[in-house]
Amino acid sequence: MNKIRLGFIGAGALAATLSVAFKQNGFNVTAVSSRGFESAKTLAKRLDGCRSAADNQEVADNSDLVFIATPDDVIPVVASQVRWRKGQMVIHCSGADPVDILTPAKKAGSQTGVFHPLQTFAAGLEENLKGITFAVEAEEPLLAQLKEMAGVLGGHWIELKSKDRILYHTAAVFACNYLVTLTDIAAGLWESIDVPRDKAVAALLPLMRGTINNIESIGVTESLTGPIARGDSGTVRKHLAALDNIDPKTAKLYRELGSNTIPIAVEKGKLNKSQAKVLQQMLKQPGCKK
Numbered sequence: 202m203n204k205i206r207l208g209f210i211g212a213g214a215l216a217a218t219l220s221v222a223f224k225q226n227g228f229n230v231t232a233v234s235s236r237g238f239e240s241a242k243t244l245a246k247r248l249d250g251c252r253s254a255a256d257n258q259e260v261a262d263n264s265d266l267v268f269i270a271t272p273d274d275v276i277p278v279v280a281s282q283v284r285w286r287k288g289q290m291v292i293h294c295s296g297a298d299p300v301d302i303l304t305p306a307k308k309a310g311s312q313t314g315v316f317h318p319l320q321t322f323a324a325g326l327e328e329n330l331k332g333i334t335f336a337v338e339a340e341e342p343l344l345a346q347l348k349e350m351a352g353v354l355g356g357h358w359i360e361l362k363s364k365d366r367i368l369y370h371t372a373a374v375f376a377c378n379y380l381v382t383l384t385d386i387a388a389g390l391w392e393s394i395d396v397p398r399d400k401a402v403a404a405l406l407p408l409m410r411g412t413i414n415n416i417e418s419i420g421v422t423e424s425l426t427g428p429i430a431r432g433d434s435g436t437v438r439k440h441l442a443a444l445d446n447i448d449p450k451t452a453k454l455y456r457e458l459g460s461n462t463i464p465i466a467v468e469k470g471k472l473n474k475s476q477a478k479v480l481q482q483m484l485k486q487p488g489c490k491k
């Protein structure tokens with residue numbers, strides 16, 4: 202399998218991480234292109250034997266398996282502009298988009314598929330690929346190939362149908378992107394009590410890591426702590442009063458998240474039905490600024 206020549210159209214966060222990881226695992230990465238030329242040139246320098254291609258066609262012409270690693274909206278454009286070969290493998294890495302955005306490549310006789318790493322590549326760390334799940338979709342024999350490639354990178358695979366991709370990806374947005382949003386909100390609240398943002402984030406990180414470690418070792422339900430898990434409605438009331446006063450938008454979000462937290466606390470067995478009802482009513486009441 203490592204004899205397959207890999208090409209990357211797009212040289213951004215995902216392409217840089219995947220191409221380097223494949224190279225480290227003995228794959229031959231032959232060509233990379235980008236919208237401008239600079240990012241492709243920079244990436245190619247990290248990949249011994251790889252050329253920075255002048256255009257996307259050059260990548261397709263010099264690879265057996267082509268990753269279209271552009272922003273999602275650009276994938277269909279690239280798929281329709283390039284002249285694909287019969288038997289060539291063409292895949293995209295979008296979590297939300299179906300395989301059939303690659304139909305022009307399929308019509309040209311290529312095998313098409315999706316290889317979505319369930320990971321975030323903002324910091325471009327190849328080791329972040331270990332143990333992750335790749336959602337793969339293709340017809341055989343490409344499907345078997347993509348599963349094997351996930352294994353080579355130290356990951357697992359799940360098969361995902363195009364019709365299920367949107368909800369799958371929505372879940373990823375909750376677990377990843379909105380974690381960033383929640384961190385930003387938490388740090389912002391500390392800023393309002395004069396703790397600088399970098400200090401706030403540094404202090405909040407061990408708390409977040411501890412929570413993730415707990416989820417990993419004892420599961421989601423058992424990991425819930427805090428006022429809702431304990432039934433401390435007085436504390437929740439004080440939180441709401443403070444937020445209503447300084448930031449009604451965040452107060453609204455607190456109410457939504459709190460409501461979603463009550464069933465977890467009930468399942469954990471620390472919150473009885475009447476405590477849950479009191480909390481639910483409190484969280485349902487709209488805020489009013491004093």
Ligand SMILES: NC(=O)c1ccc[n+]([C@@H]2O[C@H](COP(=O)([O-])OP(=O)(O)OC[C@H]3O[C@@H](n4cnc5c(N)ncnc54)[C@H](OP(=O)(O)O)[C@@H]3O)[C@@H](O)[C@H]2O)c1
Nearest residue numbers: 211212213214215235236237240270271272294295321322
């Ligand atoms: N980033 C993640 O954490 C992540 C995780 C899982 C899946 N994905 C998926 O991976 C794909 C790429 O995302 P990304 O985050 O790596 O994007 P990105 O960092 O914005 O990089 C996009 C790359 O595409 C290039 N590009 C744009 N238009 C092009 C065109 N017409 N022809 C050739 N290259 C073009 C850009 O060139 P320039 O460098 O010249 O601008 C850039 O190198 C997306 O489908 C995304 O859904 C991303």
